[in-house]
Amino acid sequence: MTGSTRVRFAPSPTGHLHIGGARTALFNWLFARHTGGTFVLRIEDTDTARSTAESEKAVLEDLAWLGLSWDEGPEAGGDRGPYRQSERREIYREQADRLLDEGKAYRCYCTDEELETKRKGALANGLVPQYDGTCRGISAGDEERLRSEGRAPVVRLYGPTEDIAFEDLVRGAVEFKKGMLGDFVIMRSDGRPTYNFAVVVDDALMEITHVIRAEEHLSNTMRQILVYRTLGFEPPTFVHVSLIVDKDRSKLSKRRGATSVAEFREQGFLPGAIVNYLSLLGWSHPEAAEVLSREQLVDAFDLARVSPSPAAFDEDKLSWVNAHHIREEPLERVVELARPFAERAGFVEADPERFAAIVGLVREGLERLGDLPEEIAIFFGDEVEFESEAREWVEGETGSGVVRELRTAVEREAEALSPGTFKSILKGVGRELGVKGKDLFMPARAALTGRTHGPALGEVAAILGRERVLTRLSSAAEKEARR
């Protein structure tokens, strides 16, 4: 591939980054990185009513968190900016004026009410509602008069005079009939461009080569190609990626669970896992590999393997992918991501090495970082809280014997506790007492952690350290003695 591809992701800043948007951004990013091209980020904030600066910040943060770095855009700069549509008003106006001068567009003074009446009339007659061209050949005098009445015009582009066909990279040949579209608005009466106009002006001027976006924009493509042609620009290659849908096949909705990247982050999904899972929605690895690092994805990504059918979001599989990433990503990375989860739950470990050891041990059984506090609780605090089943293990005769003997043995034999030494000491106790297996391990586990489930016991003891092991064994023994 050449290094000249230019793609963009163009979110509207109306909230946190949506999971569907994240997937679109990801495919653009993967394509850019795979081809050595440029990934542009553009903020589509022409809808002033819904766009906010906070949302823009949130979206930027979400993208950065996912690791989808952009080469041009807000904060990154670039020589084809500005990268916010709200800062490009002049550019749209110039382009619209040009079309007006060239007679390819015209001012329309029809009011909403007039338009609404016509629309209803058309619908009533079973016709496709589209602009009837009332203002098409409007005279300068009429314009003057309408303007003096206080009417502010919109700018309309002439609808297509021929069918519009194009080749979509994932959908193949797509064709729209000319009669489907009337003269449509490109500039609103307040001077702001409409979406379909702004997008084309921006994509053309930013020299975007591949427009990779969600399928919901497929129908818009007819309008946009018309704008490209009228403006005298060459349309880019279009790539319409399928939508991500809910388990019930409807549009992904908030009410059925998390839908924003931020929400998944809060639950403890790793950015690498989200990127990995999202890549599998509508794309597949040539060798069917499923657990993939960012690098592997960049390396293997190919638009030719993007599927055209909508994909249902499956949180079970996301969790599975996440568990893999928690286990397989570099420990230091996982530790860094895990720390806030621990600290928020009150588990603050001053010693970074000990904390890393704890995370390194419990990550084997973690599906989400949100489950971390529960798992690491056993390493914190002086008092062990016993689950009832665990209590039974230390209370029985053999159990209490194991606990007492183990305490003595640890005190006598071990200066430092490694997983190996702890295990051999435990086994020694077992031999002495004639106890093995569950009857040996469970009392020890229960005394040390208060639980009957958990990570490998030797490792747990090693992280606890000799002193704490002794304390906990003593206190379990006392507990038994007091009965």
Place this chain on the structure above:
RNA sequence: GGCGCCAUCGUCUAGCGGUUAGGACGCCGGCCUCUCAAGCCGGUAACACGGGUUCGACUCCCGUUGGCGCUACCA
């Protein structure tokens, strides 16, 4: 309503005229194991329907059905 897109196990998907239709998640068993996971082994389960085209269709064409999208001075 009109136009467009989509259609393989419950879910994500492989397949690109000839396959016992493959893999993954989930689920169910087994092994391993102090426990829970992980891991390994095995099982469950699909070409929406109807017409063509062809010696031969999951694959190509048409239609039906269903899902979704667009149909705005929202993006």
